[in-house]
Amino acid sequence: MIEELLPPGVTSSEAFDDAAPAPLFPAEAALMEGRRERRRRQFATARACARRCLTELGRRPVALLPGPGGAPQWPSGVVGSITHCEGYRAAVAAPASAVAALGIDAEPAGPLPAGVLALITSEAERAHLAGLAAADPSVPWDRVFFSAKEAAYKAWYPATGIWLGFREATLTLSPEGTFEATLHPPVPPPVHPVYEGRWLAGRGLVLTAVTRAARAVARPAMVPAPAMISAPVPS
Known part of the structure; x- marks a missing residue:
């Protein structure tokens, strides 16, 4: 489904359940320690989708840990986005030389x-x-x-x-x-x-x-995050 919303050059991968094996990197598994099994499986399937996107871009699979604000930290030179909700997990990625920003939500x-x-x-x-x-x-x-x-x-x-x-x-x-x-x-x-x-x-x-x-745009300085409606969680 998600590919219908994307321009050429953006890779995507999606899953509608957590049936397929989705091993985590050690740092990702540590992040999920103590979480409910359902949440861990969602996280793992979404990360598997993201790694398939990286493979399509010719990049090696890596751990994708959340950075500031919970956004996944993609490898240098790659932009991407991950989403998951009940019955759906997906990821998209593209070279940073072609795409400046990506965001998906389900x-x-x-x-x-x-x-x-x-x-x-x-x-x-x-x-x-x-x-x-x-x-x-x-x-x-x-x-x-x-x-x-x-x-x-x-x-x-x-x-x-x-x-x-x-x-x-x-x-x-x-x-x-x-x-x-x-x-x-x-x-x-x-x-x-x-x-x-x-x-x-x-x-x-x-x-x-x-x-x-992608275009030549000056990057604004980082600023502290104000209070949000809900605390961010790893995607």
Whole structure:
């Protein structure tokens, strides 16, 4: 599924269960010590997907440990993203010479828990979602919206080291399967990049992806992360 959202040159791998063997590197296994078996298997399958992506790029498989903020640390010269939810695990990767940022997210295709939408949207965004829902109530628009913001943040943070809150992005969704996220970083000098992405819903899932082509852009300085809605966990 995820390959439908990606441009040429980005490798991908996905799994819908944890049936296939997925051995962990020792450092990854140590990270998962004490975790529930279900969580460990999700983590291992997602890492196996990521290593298949590396192999497709001609890179050797390596341990992929979470860095600051929980984002996986890819080998030098590679950008990538990992996601997992109930019934789905996936990874994408590309050469950093061609792609500056990648972010993917997977969510179950159901409504968000009560109260979450108000935390992650502005009044204008809620009106936008209401219009989409009125036109096509078959799509879980609130979940697509949440996933699209997650994908944008997962592309943004590893490339910049700057944390964003859910309100520090303005998102618009298109029924045609695309979206646009205008990010509002809190750190001067103000930079307001626009991330374009794609989404799809099917097989009980919502998938989103953001890909940004490489270009000469100054890297902002790292800044401390503010309080988040929930603590980050390894992807």
